[in-house]
Amino acid sequence: MAFPEPKPRGPELPQKRVKTLDCGQGAVRAVRFNVDGNYCLTCGSDKTLKLWNPLRGTLLRTYSGHGYEVLDAAGSFDNSSLCSGGGDKAVVLWDVASGQVVRKFRGHAGKVNTVQFNEEATVILSGSIDSSIRCWDCRSRRPEPVQTLDEARDGISSVKVSDHEILAGSVDGRVRRYDLRMGQLFSDYVGSPITCTCFSRDGQCTLVSSLDSTLRLLDKDTGELLGEYTGHKNQEYKLDCCLSERDTHVVSCSEDGKVYFWDLVEGALALALPVGPGVVQSLSYHPQEPCLLTAVGGSVHCWREEAYEAEGGTG
Numbered sequence: 001m002a003f004p005e006p007k008p009r010g011p012e013l014p015q016k017r018v019k020t021l022d023c024g025q026g027a028v029r030a031v032r033f034n035v036d037g038n039y040c041l042t043c044g045s046d047k048t049l050k051l052w053n054p055l056r057g058t059l060l061r062t063y064s065g066h067g068y069e070v071l072d073a074a075g076s077f078d079n080s081s082l083c084s085g086g087g088d089k090a091v092v093l094w095d096v097a098s099g100q101v102v103r104k105f106r107g108h109a110g111k112v113n114t115v116q117f118n119e120e121a122t123v124i125l126s127g128s129i130d131s132s133i134r135c136w137d138c139r140s141r142r143p144e145p146v147q148t149l150d151e152a153r154d155g156i157s158s159v160k161v162s163d164h165e166i167l168a169g170s171v172d173g174r175v176r177r178y179d180l181r182m183g184q185l186f187s188d189y190v191g192s193p194i195t196c197t198c199f200s201r202d203g204q205c206t207l208v209s210s211l212d213s214t215l216r217l218l219d220k221d222t223g224e225l226l227g228e229y230t231g232h233k234n235q236e237y238k239l240d241c242c243l244s245e246r247d248t249h250v251v252s253c254s255e256d257g258k259v260y261f262w263d264l265v266e267g268a269l270a271l272a273l274p275v276g277p278g279v280v281q282s283l284s285y286h287p288q289e290p291c292l293l294t295a296v297g298g299s300v301h302c303w304r305e306e307a308y309e310a311e312g313g314t315g
Contacts, residue, residue: 011248011290012290014291014292014303018055018308019056019057021299021302022298025042027281029281029295030070030281031294034079035079047068048062049063061096063084067086068086071087072113075117079096080095088111090106090108091105091108091112093136103138107143109130110128110129112126112127113155114156114157119161122137122138123137124138128155131153133149133156133166134147134149149178152176153174155171156169156170157171157238158194158196160197165178165181169195174188175187191210205219206218206220207241213232213233227265229262233254233256239252239254239255242283245287247264249261251283255279259273290304290308
């Protein structure tokens, strides 16, 4: 007799706080996992960028060189470089090991909201309130961008990159996808100022959050609305959203001190996780595991699934 296959375990949501980082850099404007999820970056209103081991709670290095608050950062695929952008209108390329500024790119006319490396970490893409996305060559000495994308009619709030496309959200209410292989621009009108965009892990969908306190899941190729997710509060601030590590849940920050999780397919609210008082400004989801980082005020919390046991106890 054949035994039935054991049912695959359902997705576990990170709802147990296992570590708190008191970052000591003013308000934490953004928190970002690195490519493999072993480290994270925090962007401070005190002009610094910090690199941490979030599960241990250890500070590894502080990066100083911005002239105003740091608003976003990203790590390269090989963990050798960082890029960051901020209120000083500059985009900075850093050497991780030495902590030194490798290049400082100037050209934006307003604060830089969002930065990303391309897959090879040869180009930094930056989005600014000046309505442009600029592409900077990390290997060249030339001071001007290699390309400027200026189709948006208002500030750029979010830029994400795949191996052949650029996804951009703007305050003008449009999400734009630049297909670099086909040389085409696709645009979908949401109507409310967009605060964050991202690709699903399988690359088939885009998730868009906007200031009407709604997240929308769109079919990447057709723009068809696949799902809407509501219940959180997002009317004033640029807040992060993402999909969980297995594309099972939609996750969003909220202005009411919680992080919200919805079932992607059904659209039902699965969890409203109380994080702290005030606005949950930023979040980052681990690339492979049910592990979440949240930023509230000057602190970052690390969350794991209920069954998780930290090595040497929880801290």
